[in-house]
Amino acid sequence: MRCVADETNKRTLPTTGWAVLGLLSFGEELSGYDLKKRSDLCLRFFFSSPSFSQIYSELKRLEKAGYATSRRISHDTGTRDKRVYRITEEGSAAVREWARQAPVDPPVLKHGPMLRLWLGHLLDPAQMREVLLRQRDFAEDMRLRAAADAAQDGPAGAYPAVTLKWAERYYASERDLAAVMLDDLDDLDEFGRRDPGQSIRSPS
Amino acid sequence: MRCVADETNKRTLPTTGWAVLGLLSFGEELSGYDLKKRSDLCLRFFFSSPSFSQIYSELKRLEKAGYATSRRISHDTGTRDKRVYRITEEGSAAVREWARQAPVDPPVLKHGPMLRLWLGHLLDPAQMREVLLRQRDFAEDMRLRAAADAAQDGPAGAYPAVTLKWAERYYASERDLAAVMLDDLDDLDEFGRRDPGQSIRSPS
């Protein structure tokens, strides 16, 4: 039931569409390339950054819906043109309406590392540790990025800053969860795995 | 570059395919419907449960790849048949190989609530609080489910139990993060939002 146009040409966008419109909602005139960069910088911490091509197609859809306008920019020096987008009043109203009124859907999580640990009966301890160590390092890396972004005080406005703070805590937690699980696995090995279902350590 | 068959008919599956094969890797003979139920019960905490129809199509692909076999079961009483799947030796080897050798990709997260809070300049405080409260309640609900599943000692094997423990902690963290963010927003309101970028509370 997505993207049904009603008589006023309003549209229900995929969440990624709202994300792109949200990036435009600060008022700047941006190209698809710019938007991808912004997305990688700002959104990635809580919303897997969409590919270039999806950003381009979302922009076309936004323009068709009347939520954005575009214009070509010709470089004086070269010949290659580019197209930049700006949010419209309609677009501002629509994204505000979405942010205010849309139902609060649960976050979507596809946690490959956990899936593999769930299949621990197929692995040996060293391999499971390897997966967890990488996951822990990834989380710590993300945490540091979020912290760095927050520190340089670049985020435009108070709310992006608050979400960066959230991201810092989120990835700290992911890191710690991986560490705790490494301990749990150590305990499993210690008890020889002879007692499945009971052998996880006593309630922390 | 997914699903390219090499000369031995081996395939690179989408992660969801490995998840389905993983569900079969405990040795049971299961129907698509069974697998969906299992998925909702066990995998959901860390891997958004795929739809019925995707499970059915993954099963077809698994069979084609030689990773599973199926047979029809006719009910004596009624006429409606069903098809049940069982993992093959090839399938066991393949999923084990995947779990052991695949690169550790970062988890995929699409956190709608955080996206909306990032767009806080479009909302008023009451609406932001509403989003966070729902997110907090959702997380607590998930935490309770994971805890209940872990308590009833049903999980087949030690590793599913360990991942349930992980899930319990993960959703506890999500709940707490929402709560902390509610506090952060209170502080923002207190300071009158006159000082964007600085007005988040002192480092916790």
Added chain:
DNA sequence: ACTAACATGTAAAGCGTTACATGATTTA
């Protein structure tokens, strides 16, 4: 008998990515 819920799928459409093509700018 009627309804709701359980169960088993197929078909169509939309979401999202990877691969490809192309031109401009910098750097070695």
Added chain:
DNA sequence: TAAATCATGTAACGCTTTACATGTTAGT
């Protein structure tokens, strides 16, 4: 001037969901 990188897109394909179709079982 050659290669690498930045930049701007399009085309093809695969993943995933929603909508649809259909039969079965259990409750009322």
